[in-house]
Amino acid sequence: MNQLRKAAVIAQELEARYATRIRDSLYRTPPACYASQASAALLPVVLLPGVRHRWGYLKGLADALARRGHSVHVVSCLGTNMRPIPETAERVRRFLDERGLRRVIFVGHSKGGLVGKYYLAHCNAEQRVVGVVAIATPFSGTYATRRAAQTPANLEFAVDSPVILALQRETTVNTRIVSIYPEFDTHIWHEHKSRLDGALRNIELPVGGHNSLVGKAVVQEAVCGAVDQLAANARSEEPIP
Numbered sequence: 001m002n003q004l005r006k007a008a009v010i011a012q013e014l015e016a017r018y019a020t021r022i023r024d025s026l027y028r029t030p031p032a033c034y035a036s037q038a039s040a041a042l043l044p045v046v047l048l049p050g051v052r053h054r055w056g057y058l059k060g061l062a063d064a065l066a067r068r069g070h071s072v073h074v075v076s077c078l079g080t081n082m083r084p085i086p087e088t089a090e091r092v093r094r095f096l097d098e099r100g101l102r103r104v105i106f107v108g109h110s111k112g113g114l115v116g117k118y119y120l121a122h123c124n125a126e127q128r129v130v131g132v133v134a135i136a137t138p139f140s141g142t143y144a145t146r147r148a149a150q151t152p153a154n155l156e157f158a159v160d161s162p163v164i165l166a167l168q169r170e171t172t173v174n175t176r177i178v179s180i181y182p183e184f185d186t187h188i189w190h191e192h193k194s195r196l197d198g199a200l201r202n203i204e205l206p207v208g209g210h211n212s213l214v215g216k217a218v219v220q221e222a223v224c225g226a227v228d229q230l231a232a233n234a235r236s237e238e239p240i241p
Contacts, residue, residue: 009208016212020057027056038071048112064220093123106132113137120173131176131230143189174198178226184208
């Protein structure tokens with residue numbers, strides 16, 4: 001991506017910052033149709049937003065999944081997702097238990113993808129979750145933290161963060177993860193981008209951005225396709241009666 005296009009992406013991302021806040025404020029409760037119009041034949045999807053965000057900015061993506069017949073679930077107790085990744089994963093575990101959700105696919109953006117991987121590695125003894133679709137997730141961390149406020153929430157994404165390094169060692173769950181990421185990410189400064197070694201699939205798309213990605217049609221289509229792929233893999237692993 002040339003410098004002119006990168007500058008345009010940065011400008012778009014600055015504009016998206018305000019749009020995402022508005023959506024987070026407008027959409028607190030998921031629409032009833034996310035459950036009422038769902039097909040029992042399709043696996044449920046649980047949304048995991050990025051840091052400092054509620055689920056509302058993911059509504060366009062959630063709508064796309066719901067139109068395909070998936071039940072879409074929101075973990076409201078995460079708030080703006082500022083807690084440490086292990087604690088967040090534990091809250092998600094309790095949410096699945098309370099709702100009785102099984103054979104779930106996580107769709108996580110940014111930090112949400114890290115929470116999803118942590119869940120697979122440490123909280124999935126009952127095999128409630130079959131896989132994770134991660135969007136623009138810093139699996140290798142990001143050097144951008146060096147220019148950000150040195151808060152615990154930001155430092156969790158540093159390339160030498162204990163949780164990032166620990167998750168990199170958890171390689172056996174990578175085969176249950178599809179990583180989708182842009183050609184140019186305004187937040188993830190790393191030569192590996194969001195590429196995850198050993199993933200079921202790594203999908204780099206010819207777009208740019210970070211928070212704005214979830215509103216792009218090409219990203220939403222890739223996410224829906226990845227959910228289908230994870231669901232197909234889960235069905236192939238089912239024991240034959």
